[in-house]
Amino acid sequence: MRAIRADKGAQLSLLDLQSVDTTLAQLHHRRQILPQHAAIAKLRTERVAVASDLVAAETRISDLELEQAKAEADLEPVRERLSRNQVRITNGAIADPKALSSMLEEVIHLKKRISDLEDAELDVMEQLEAALASQETLRARAARIDANLSEASADRDQQLAALEAEMGALRQQRAEIAPLIPADLLALYGKIGASHAGVGAAELRARRCTGCQLEVNAADLRAFSAAADDQVLRCEECGRILIRTAQSGL
Numbered sequence: 001m002r003a004i005r006a007d008k009g010a011q012l013s014l015l016d017l018q019s020v021d022t023t024l025a026q027l028h029h030r031r032q033i034l035p036q037h038a039a040i041a042k043l044r045t046e047r048v049a050v051a052s053d054l055v056a057a058e059t060r061i062s063d064l065e066l067e068q069a070k071a072e073a074d075l076e077p078v079r080e081r082l083s084r085n086q087v088r089i090t091n092g093a094i095a096d097p098k099a100l101s102s103m104l105e106e107v108i109h110l111k112k113r114i115s116d117l118e119d120a121e122l123d124v125m126e127q128l129e130a131a132l133a134s135q136e137t138l139r140a141r142a143a144r145i146d147a148n149l150s151e152a153s154a155d156r157d158q159q160l161a162a163l164e165a166e167m168g169a170l171r172q173q174r175a176e177i178a179p180l181i182p183a184d185l186l187a188l189y190g191k192i193g194a195s196h197a198g199v200g201a202a203e204l205r206a207r208r209c210t211g212c213q214l215e216v217n218a219a220d221l222r223a224f225s226a227a228a229d230d231q232v233l234r235c236e237e238c239g240r241i242l243i244r245t246a247q248s249g250l
């Protein structure tokens with residue numbers, strides 16, 4: 001492979017580019033792990049559960065309403081029969097004492113039947129009242145979750161916009177720095193970065209590669225010291241492009 005050469009200024013620009021790219025990667029990561037994402041997901045799950053509870057409550061209410069209507073319908077003919085019998089008893093329409101006695105017995109039976117049916121209807125009405133109250137509670141909870149959701153979404157959008165603005169400024173910086181670097185060096189930087197967690201170039205600082213943090217051995221250090229300024233160095237340990245600065249300790 002042909003050795004890549006780049007003047008000192010271009011190599012320092014590559015270090016600037018790496019710094020921009022590292023910050024961009026951090027912002028990209030921060031964008032993905034915004035706490036609002038998790039909060040919104042949790043609220044959405046809660047909202048789905050409440051919606052399903054609301055459907056169940058509505059079903060229960062309509063079942064109970066039907067049951068109440070049926071109880072009322074059951075009562076109607078019994079009440080009518082009782083009132084008819086009572087009229088006949090009161091106006092003396094029944095002369096036969098045996099028939100009268102049997103009618104009086106029926107009245108007692110009808111009253112008991114009405115009382116039982118009314119108890120049953122009352123029970124249904126109480127259940128219906130409880131179901132309506134529970135529906136109200138669920139609706140209030142749904143409204144609260146919706147409000148929290150829109151608040152969290154607005155919060156998230158605000159954070160995303162702030163990050164996007166920051167990233168936009170960095171992309172602009174990147175576009176200004178990149179042309180200062182020879183294409184072959186830039187390509188090598190991209191290739192190494194792709195397999196080295198986005199870090200293709202590192203500063204040689206105090207005899208240490210800031211990419212892998214390992215100290216350069218004495219022999220390599222001698223070679224680096226002897227290398228021409230425009231020679232592009234590579235870390236023997238991690239393979240990253242190693243940039244010499246005033247702090248390199250050479």
Ligand SMILES: [Zn+2]
Nearest residue numbers: 209212235238
């Ligand atoms: Zn290294």
